[in-house]
Amino acid sequence: MAAESLVELRDWLFLLLLCLTLLAEMLELAAAAVAMEEGEEDFLCPLVCRCDEGFVYCNDRSLSMIPPLPLTATVLYLQSNRLANSGLPPSLERSSSIRVVYLYANQLDEFPLHLPPSLRELHLQDNNIRTLPRMTLARLPLLEKLHLDDNSISTVSIQERAFSGTPRLRLLFLSRNHLSSIPAGLPASLEELRLDDNRINTIPTHAFRGLASLRRLVLDGNLLANTRIADDTFSRLANLTELSLVRNALQAPPINLPSTHLMRLHLQDNGLIHMPRGTLDGMRRLQRLDLSGNNLTTLPRGLLRDTDGLELLLLRGNPWYCGCNLLWLHAWLYGRGAAVTVRGLTCHGPEVVRGQALRDLSGLMDQCEGPPGGVNTVSSTTTTSPPSQGSMFTLRAMRPGLVMPLPPGGGEAGGHASHDALELTVKPLSADSVQVTWLCPRPAPSFRLSWLRLGSSAALGSITETLVPGERQQYLLTQLTPRSHYLVCLLPLRSTSSHSGGSQRGQQQEKDTTDQTPVCAQIETGEALRPEGGDGGEDSDTEMAALPLAEIIGGATALVSLMLIFGIFCWYGQRAGYVSGETDSYGVRGQRGVGMGKPYDDYVESGTKKDTSILEIRSPGLAMTPMTTHQPLQPKGGEDVTYVHTIFPSSHGNGTYRSNQSHNGIITQLGHTAGYGTNRGYREQGMIPDIDYTYT
Helix, strand or coil: CHHHHHHHHHHHHHHHHHHHHHHHHHHHHHHHHHHHHHCHHHHCCCCCCEEECCEEECCCCCCCCCCCCCCCCCEEECCCCCCCHHHCCHHHHHCCCCCEEECCCCCCCCCCCCCCCCCCEEECCCCCCCCECHHHHHCCCCCCEEECCCCCCECCCECCCCCCCCCCCCEEECCCCECCCCCCCCCCCCCEEECCCCCCCCECCCCCCCCCCCCEEECCCCCCCHHHECCCCCCCCCCCCEEECCCCCCCCCCCCCCCCCCCEEECCCCCCCCCCCCCCCCCCCCCEEECCCCCCCCCCCCCCCCCCCCCEEECCCCCEECCHHHHHHHHHHHHHHHHCEEECCEEEECHHHCCCEHHHCHHHHCCECCCCCCCCCECCCCCCCCCCCCCCCCEECCCCCCECCCCCCCCCCCCEEECCCCEEEEEEEECCEEEEEEECCCCCCEEEEEEEECCCCCECCCCEEEEEECCCCEEEECCCCCCCEEEEEEEEECECCCCCCCCCCCCCCECCCCCCCCEEEEEECCCCCCCCCCCCCCCHHHHHHHHHHHHHHHHHHHHHHHHHHHHHHHHHHHHHHHHHHHHHHHHHHHHHHHHHCCCCCHHHHHCCCCCCEEEEECCCCEEEEECCCCCCCCCCCCCCCEEECCCCCCCCCCCCCCCCEEECCEEEEECCCCCCCCCCEEECCCCEEEHHHCCC
């Protein structure tokens, strides 16, 4: 009765489950019918994606084709797939609700077609897009943000007037591409432009023409130098609030920077050696200034006079020389107090204050005389401090035909040279800095100081000049190449007065004197160690140029040595293995045939030939019985006798058993001496071998 009750219960449960399944199917059909009537079929989400209202998440699915999407989708996440240009269906451009599409980290090699015209933001970074066609962009008239970072776009691959069809474009990212210049025809609506980590080396005057709305410009990691930036390049960007020129080749900030609305200026990691006095004039809204990672030793007085709103000043990574030249900056820091945060203003020289912050040098700064930032003079109780680098802009010489005269007997540390009206002394202070002092009995309005790193010739080609005011008598050359010879020349510039009749001020004009010869002295930076037999005037670049060749020769020698050692090791291993194999074949096996006087292999010891036959003991002796149906063995020419050694001692007294018996045409003779060793046991008084007690 219990078994029948269980069966009946099982049937009722199965019937109940069937009813529930039918009810669920009916409810689903009813819901689908209602959705079709109300138009809610648009909310159907692809099976491979996840949907949340208007957000469709199809990213990281390894998709090569975009599945059908709901018509109510507004944001599509399609990044990190395997989508190519053929993976975008034409039905996508018929959508009128999609606003944002993420297609980065795919396999696109062209700007995608079939994008919806309602698109506002498009992410295409980290693909392999090479061209920007005008017709394709013209299909996106509402586009506002375009991300094209990490592609293969070059300047020539951007079609002319490519952005003319996107009048609402506000943000354009072209970082880490192959651009060599600023793209032409950028839309006037642009507010943010990123061109960092490209190959841009020139910016002409008209590069940013018409971009009056541009507020943020990033040009980091390019090849920009002062000589390749036009004077009025940035002055046209009146509404610019942030300018970033990090990791370029600038020696000074570009001139005519926009000042009205600029709030953030990034100039770090450029190798700046000078900040002109009027660089920051008019920048009353400047909040952040970054000069980190440059070669600045001082800042001219009055540089920060208009930066009342400055909140953060970053100066780390510069060889600051904390002499009286920075007295004005010390006073400025105490005047601003906690209103400004200054980081990295740590003294690099003189040696007595190395590693100290400028803010902590109040006691030493009180000893400075004169106005802050003037000539580096101290009170009578102290000695004259080393000079700072001048505040005048340093330029490359523009007269390649001039030859700087070599001083007689030059080349010793602490060079000295004199003239009838000028005495010049050059003294090294460190491995990369030199102090230049002079004495000129006859006053001069200014001096032209020139220095040249000596090479194979003294011809002017890499000479550097600066103008020094006439009241100064010393100058500090910094950022020089260690262990190098330099030629330093000084020429006083006399002035001739020429008053023009129509001039209201009778301005005095100053011109270079051509009838004087500059006074020159030769100096060596640092404590250079000369190779034995080397020439003292040899250029260090020549020595450095030989390093790659030496590295190649050394690397080749090391590689050949490693290959030779490896070959010897392999030969030795193979030889050792071969000897070991011979020992195993002959030495071990030969031990069983020591009594026979020569090594035997397994077949010789068993007395058989290498065949598919086995030994079978029959009376009165042994015979060969084939295991298969092979053809009978025929004796070779000259071989009619086969010796088969027994594997147990003979029962005959003389220890020898012989039998002449014909088997398959082969005459077999059995024989062996009783001295053959064995580990076999025997029964029946040693007559019959015991196979249960047999081992070898």
